[in-house]
Amino acid sequence: MTLTIANLSKVYSRKQVLSNVTLELKAETIYGLLGRNGAGKSTLLNIINNRSIATAGAVELDSMRVYENETCLNRLYLMSEDTLFPSQMKIKQMFKQTAAFYDGFDENFAKKMLTAFGLDANSSLRKLSTGYRSIAKLIVALAVDCDYIFLDEPVLGLDAHHRELFYQFLLETYQQKPRTFVISTHLIDEITYLIEEVIIMNEGEVIQAASTEEILQTGVAITGPSELVEAFVVLVKVLDKETFGGTMTAYVTDADKLGAELPEQLRLTPLNLQTYFIKLTKEGGQTDEI
Numbered sequence: 303m304t305l306t307i308a309n310l311s312k313v314y315s316r317k318q319v320l321s322n323v324t325l326e327l328k329a330e331t332i333y334g335l336l337g338r339n340g341a342g343k344s345t346l347l348n349i350i351n352n353r354s355i356a357t358a359g360a361v362e363l364d365s366m367r368v369y370e371n372e373t374c375l376n377r378l379y380l381m382s383e384d385t386l387f388p389s390q391m392k393i394k395q396m397f398k399q400t401a402a403f404y405d406g407f408d409e410n411f412a413k414k415m416l417t418a419f420g421l422d423a424n425s426s427l428r429k430l431s432t433g434y435r436s437i438a439k440l441i442v443a444l445a446v447d448c449d450y451i452f453l454d455e456p457v458l459g460l461d462a463h464h465r466e467l468f469y470q471f472l473l474e475t476y477q478q479k480p481r482t483f484v485i486s487t488h489l490i491d492e493i494t495y496l497i498e499e500v501i502i503m504n505e506g507e508v509i510q511a512a513s514t515e516e517i518l519q520t521g522v523a524i525t526g527p528s529e530l531v532e533a534f535v536v537l538v539k540v541l542d543k544e545t546f547g548g549t550m551t552a553y554v555t556d557a558d559k560l561g562a563e564l565p566e567q568l569r570l571t572p573l574n575l576q577t578y579f580i581k582l583t584k585e586g587g588q589t590d591e592i
């Protein structure tokens with residue numbers, strides 16, 4: 303099973319917010335969708351899930367056009383800030399309504415999550431705090447049995463304990479019933495261990511789609527005397543350089559192409575995903591004088 307996004311573009315009142323987005327989302331994979339504020343992540347997720355209409359391009363599930371196609375749409379689920387449930391609705395009614403729309407809603411798992419988060423099924427959404435309202439929506443999203451589940455900033459408003467609990471439940475349901483999760487978030491450090499594939503958007507475009515492993519293996523920082531660093535990185539893609547006195551740190555994306563042995567005065571440090579993302583999506587020039 304594959305979800306194909308082909309040449310998707312979106313223009314809002316003459317502003318191009320998505321440009322030719324082309325992606326393939328595999329079955330049974332956890333993706334991280336990363337991008338700075340306004341990069342177009344929510345717009346992309348809304349179009350995939352038929353909540354917004356693309357200006358151009360198409361989304362297909364196993365070669366079937368998703369747009370206004372009930373069969374396809376029943377296999378996709380989007381949890382976002384927009385609440386589709388009326389505020390007076392009780393949590394148990396949310397479960398019931400979702401189960402009526404989506405086959406295979408796992409009520410036992412939903413109840414297990416309710417207990418773990420300390421929520422009462424009889425509470426109505428409007429009486430919950432912002433964080434608990436998000437938790438109620440998350441419980442529904444993790445209990446649906448759709449092939450593709452999109453979580454747009456799922457942990458917004460959740461405290462650190464609850465975020466951790468949510469990540470554990472996400473892994474639990476993924477292991478029990480593998481399906482695809484696409485998580486859009488700004489909390490990159492927290493989700494690095496969860497995600498198998500990374501999609502990075504910038505100003506309406508997908509600028510990188512690769513496995514987390516590949517990114518972590520090829521992103522490095524090289525520090526040492528400026529001239530030596532400059533000479534060593536001449537053949538590779540440098541995302542950013544920082545200089546301090548005569549010392550330079552160069553942030554490199556394709557460490558596998560460095561080739562030559564590392565000179566003794568240079569130090570090579572692997573980049574974590576968050577630093578890699580910051581350097582890749584940084585505005586402006588390459589060299590920062592500190």
Ligand SMILES: Nc1ncnc2c1ncn2[C@@H]1O[C@H](COP(=O)(O)OP(=O)(O)OP(=O)(O)O)[C@@H](O)[C@H]1O
Pocket residue numbers: 314315319337338339340341342343344345346
């Ligand atoms: N309904 C709308 N009308 C006009 N412009 C919109 C609309 N929705 C989004 N935009 C614009 O589209 C661009 C992308 O917004 P989007 O919400 O997709 O970004 P995002 O990557 O999800 O950002 P964030 O991380 O801040 O949530 C922004 O410039 C935003 O102002």
